[in-house]
Amino acid sequence: EVQLVESGGGLVQPGRSLKLSCAASGFTFSNYYMAWVRQAPKKGLEWVATISTSGSRTYYPDSVKGRFTISRDNAKSSLYLQMNSLKSEDTATYYCARSHYYSATGYFDYWGQGVMVTVSS
Amino acid sequence: EIVLTQSPTTMAASPGEKVTLTCRASSSVSYMHWYQQRSGASPKLWIYETSKLASGVPNRFSGSGSGTSYSLTINSMETEDAATYYCQQGSSYPNTFGAGTKLELK
Numbered sequence: 427e428v429q430l431v432e433s434g435g436g437l438v439q440p441g442r443s444l445k446l447s448c449a450a451s452g453f454t455f456s457n458y459y460m461a462w463v464r465q466a467p468k469k470g471l472e473w474v475a476t477i478s479t480s481g482s483r484t485y486y487p488d489s490v491k492g493r494f495t496i497s498r499d500n501a502k503s504s505l506y507l508q509m510n511s512l513k514s515e516d517t518a519t520y521y522c523a524r525s526h527y528y529s530a531t532g533y534f535d536y537w538g539q540g541v542m543v544t545v546s547s
Numbered sequence: 548e549i550v551l552t553q554s555p556t557t558m559a560a561s562p563g564e565k566v567t568l569t570c571r572a573s574s575s576v577s578y579m580h581w582y583q584q585r586s587g588a589s590p591k592l593w594i595y596e597t598s599k600l601a602s603g604v605p606n607r608f609s610g611s612g613s614g615t616s617y618s619l620t621i622n623s624m625e626t627e628d629a630a631t632y633y634c635q636q637g638s639s640y641p642n643t644f645g646a647g648t649k650l651e652l653k
Contacts (some may be wrong), residue, residue, distance in 0.1 A: 470645070487641040531576075533596075534635075537592075
């Protein structure tokens with residue numbers, strides 16, 4: 427059974443940093459692209475970052491580019507999201523998601539339970 | 548950036564009623580994917596590559612479309628189908644989601 431378990435969320439002041447982790451199990455982690463998707467309170471879904479199987483390629487939307495860094499440790503079957511210079515608009519539930527990606531398209535076939543990040547003074 | 552516009556924003560359907568949700572893309576995409584999110588739960592992949600049902604999805608659901616226009620159809624609404632449905636494109640970065648359609652039981 428595929429399982430994705432996020433951790434590391436919490437309350438953080440604007441301008442500070444936070445690192446999220448996602449522990450994966452039930453599949454060969456190194457064979458899959460992985461991603462983070464967030465959802466602000468009462469709002470829709472927003473893609474945050476994607477990383478290739480080896481970690482050599484990463485992708486971000488403009489809203490987080492230069493502030494967030496996605497990384498992975500295939501030996502530990504773990505995914506990470508380093509979030510710097512946090513803003514109030516980064517307040518959201520962050521989901522770790524397995525990405526099924528190929529040349530024509532990509533989608534997210536398994537999701538974690540989510541972890542809440544609140545940016546407030 | 549490809550913008551996805553879902554309609555309607557909210558709708559209510561009676562048990563047994565046929566339901567169609569639409570998603571329009573600002574530029575052509577190769578495929579559309581759909582997610583179901585029940586209240587308080589994580590999203591679940593529901594339909595991928597436009598028309599393929601994810602594991603465990605009842606066959607009263609179907610997906611269709613091409614280019615810039617896609618739809619998700621429920622042949623006969625059931626209580627458990629009440630949820631928010633999001634479309635998503637992965638044909639180009641940034642990957643984008645629609646704002647969602649909240650489907651309620653009438």
